[in-house]
Amino acid sequence: MLINTVEILILLGLGLLAGSLGGLLGIGGSIIMIPALVIIFGERDWGTQHLFQASAMLVNVAVALPASIRHRQAGALDKRLFRIMLPITMFFIIMGVLVSDQLEGDMLRQLFAVFLVYVAIVNIRRLIRPVSRPDGPDHPVQLGKVTWLRGSFCGGVMGTMAGLLGIGGGGVAVPLIQTVCHLRLRTCIAVSANVMCITAGVGAVTKMSSLHRHDGDWRSALILALLLAPTAVLGAFIGAGLTHRLPIRTVRAVFVVVVLMTAAKMGGVV
Numbered sequence: 552m553l554i555n556t557v558e559i560l561i562l563l564g565l566g567l568l569a570g571s572l573g574g575l576l577g578i579g580g581s582i583i584m585i586p587a588l589v590i591i592f593g594e595r596d597w598g599t600q601h602l603f604q605a606s607a608m609l610v611n612v613a614v615a616l617p618a619s620i621r622h623r624q625a626g627a628l629d630k631r632l633f634r635i636m637l638p639i640t641m642f643f644i645i646m647g648v649l650v651s652d653q654l655e656g657d658m659l660r661q662l663f664a665v666f667l668v669y670v671a672i673v674n675i676r677r678l679i680r681p682v683s684r685p686d687g688p689d690h691p692v693q694l695g696k697v698t699w700l701r702g703s704f705c706g707g708v709m710g711t712m713a714g715l716l717g718i719g720g721g722g723v724a725v726p727l728i729q730t731v732c733h734l735r736l737r738t739c740i741a742v743s744a745n746v747m748c749i750t751a752g753v754g755a756v757t758k759m760s761s762l763h764r765h766d767g768d769w770r771s772a773l774i775l776a777l778l779l780a781p782t783a784v785l786g787a788f789i790g791a792g793l794t795h796r797l798p799i800r801t802v803r804a805v806f807v808v809v810v811l812m813t814a815a816k817m818g819g820v821v
Contacts, residue, residue, distance in 0.1 A: 559778060561591060566782035570614060573783075574790025575802060580614055580783055581607040581718040582670055585663060586813040588775070600656035600663075601758065602767040602775075604717025608755035609776035611719040614787050615748035622741035629738050632728070635702030636746050640710035640720070644754040647714020652761045663716055664818030670722060671810045674803050696733045705731055709746070714754050719747045 554562075565587050569580035584607045585600075592598035622628055651659060705728050713720035721743040728739040755776075759769040 554774070554778075558591070562775065562778040563782045565591075566610070566779035567786040567789075569610075569779070570783035570786025570788075571790040571793070572786075572802075572806065573614065574787040575793055575797070578670065578722050580610060580787075581716075582667065582722065582810070584610060584779060584783075585717060586667070586817055589660065589817060597766075597768065597771050599762075599765050599767045600659045601651070601765040602762055602772050604651070604659070605755055605758040605762060605767075605769070605772040606775040606779065607717045608713075608719075608751050608758060609772070610779045610783050611751035612748055612755065613776075613780040614783050615719060615721075615744050615751060617784065618787065619741070619745040619748045622737075622744055625737075625741075627737045627741035628745055629697060629734060629742055632697045632702050632705075632732060632734070632742050633745055635697070635699055636706035636709070636742065637749060639703045639706030640713075640746050640750045641753050643707045643710025644714035644720075644750045645710075645757050647711045647716075648754055648757045648761070649714075651715050651717075651758075652764060656765065659716070660817045661819070664814040666712075666716055666718070667810050667814035667817070671807050671814065673722075673726070674807050674810070678800060678803055678807070696731075701731045706746070709743070710750060713747075713750065714757075717754075717758070719751055721747055 565584060566580075569583035569587075572578060572583055573580040581604075585603050588598070588603040588606065589600065592603075654662075705724060708727055709720040709724035712718060712723045721740070724743040724746070725736070725739045728734060728742060729736060732739075734742075759772055762769050762772060
């Protein structure tokens with residue numbers, strides 16, 4: 552695996568961009584990282600969709616860990632839901648990775664393109680009708696409905712999507728937990744981050760152990776992750792700090808355009 556100085560700088564910048572957008576918009580950095588890696592390194596003999604997903608999973612651990620610690624310190628974590636979701640998500644992320652290993656890279660890219668369209672639609676809806684953040688003590692979303700069945704469903708969906716596509720799963724899990732378990736947004740984000748910082752590591756190890764089947768090398772995945780992770784963590788802190796300073800609607804609109812263009816590229820439309 553050969554990467555020149557310019558490409559190293561590009562990877563550092565990519566980590567910063569992915570982390571910043573993740574912190575700013577509450578999305579997973581994989582949504583930016585994986586398509587960018589495909590575009591930058593997709594033509595290399597070592598560059599495969601499977602390898603890029605393994606790298607993104609490793610970076611997700613680095614980004615989610617400090618966030619999960621902050622959420623715990625703030626007392627936002629619903630420990631019961633966390634205990635329910637963790638083993639379920641862990642099982643399904645392994646299953647998702649095993650399923651992804653049966654698919655060709657082109658198929659995975661097309662599935663990821665479909666997921667990007669979903670992300671764009673969600674953000675378009677938020678542009679049209681911004682999501683309120685109900686933190687008041689009387690808001691009904693705080694009347695949590697945490698049961699084993701509800702938590703297992705959320706964990707199953709989160710793990711399957713994360714393992715199949717190489718994403719953290721928070722972009723899917725947070726709105727799902729909010730809808731199914733009726734918890735406030737901050738609690739949903741806290742549960743998702745705490746689950747992700749463990750399950751993403753499990754998914755990454757599982758994915759890396761099978762890279763040889765797809766002409767990939769776990770060492771290459773590790774190198775990419777090590778180059779992306781430091782600036783991604785920094786970007787996550789920066790993005791979170793900018794959330795209340797920048798016009799989010801403008802940033803979200805630009806993000807939607809970029810995501811749709813990327814989906815078209817990965818889906819083979821352009």
